[in-house]
Amino acid sequence: MTALSFSARLTALANPKRFLDISGVLLPWTAIAALLFLSAGFYMALFTTPPDYQQGETVKIMFVHVPAAWMGMFVYGVMAAAAFTGLVFKHPLADMSAKAAAPLGAAFTALALFTGALWGKPMWGTYWVWDARLTSELILLFIYLGYIALWDSIEDPVRAAKATAVLALVGAVNLPIIHFSVDWWNTLHQPASLLREGGPAIHPAFLWPLLTMAVGYNILFVWLLLLRIRTEIYHRRARSLMLVQGAGP
């Protein structure tokens, strides 16, 4: 490879053809890696971790629920960064990345809410409480749905890309405020156990499967994102071809 600067290489990736080539090579490897990490995580979660002395086996929903919640927020960050890149630097693939990432983020958030509800019933006695974290997650899901809906309502794709980019950035600014304002209520959900002073509060026996699942979810997201961006590129090519054909000889 020639001695290109980082930004030069990044703009080199902006060529859809190059992206298709590179992602075509990466796809099978990310799929395999995701499968490996998820299988390892599931195996560890189900067989090598002991049941919790209070919650019994139901604690193991944590291994599906917590990484999903992390991914829901991580994907919004990816989406907002892609939106910013598309709006400011006019990187051609950035808008497509944001559009492709949104349903994935919404799915992770919905999964977190659903598995959280299933976990809440045995642990707290109720499927739902209006505490800080759950409410913030629910509002995050609505923001995702609004973003996806806006893409679909504006017909012109260029205009839609810019409008949704503005929405993603406004949402990104507002999300910490929303989370903080909801946090102003009393919270029933347990406070942060991982990123806190003094190191993680979780025993290594639970921590390693959790991190393995998190990495697996992340690689799964990358695989699905690459698939969706490739599909979007083909979709736009098909649309251009149809427009050209419609113009006629």
Add this chain to the structure above:
Amino acid sequence: MSPARALLRRDIMLAFRAGGGAMLAVAFFGTIAALVPLGVGADLPLLSRIAGGILWVAAALSALLSLDRLFQADFEDGGLDLIALSPLSLEAAAGLKILAHWLTTGLPLTLVSPLLALFFNLPAEGYVALIGGLAIGTPALSAVGAIGAALTLSVRRGGLILALIVLPLVTPAVIFGSGAVLTALEGGGTAAILFLGAFSLGAVALSPFSAAAAVRLNLAG
């Protein structure tokens, strides 16, 4: 007359003559406030506890009523292009439209709210927090709503998606506004009103820039 005054005067006059003006928003507000006790039951102690929340939700929904036409009406007949070409910056124009929207929606709601709080049997301590909270917080509803209105101005029947975009973003206002009434009922404390003020100031200060950016991308496309 300066361009700013002209635009403000025009928007307010349009709201009153063609858009139903303040009466529409107040009537809608009153209808929701009347509907909730019918749905929830006539338990007065319960109603007095949820009064702040109900009135704030009703205020948010009433603000949505006229929001979808905020920029769309001018976009459709070419007025928005003229506003963009005027000596007024688009940010200033957006700010003035937000002001006009608040004057014809948020302010009338705030003035009518003590009357509706009577239907909910709100105790006397809650009134100041309710009226003050609405006065401080309804500009935020108009401001954040204007961002949504600018983003959806080219969408036909964009009212529903406008609601889907705007309502999650104004949740802090609803939370802190109704929280202010609750804390007033429980003995006082300024935290909620202060946070509401902070959210409102931030929204009003920053939203003209987002709204103007959204208008620009729609005009250029």
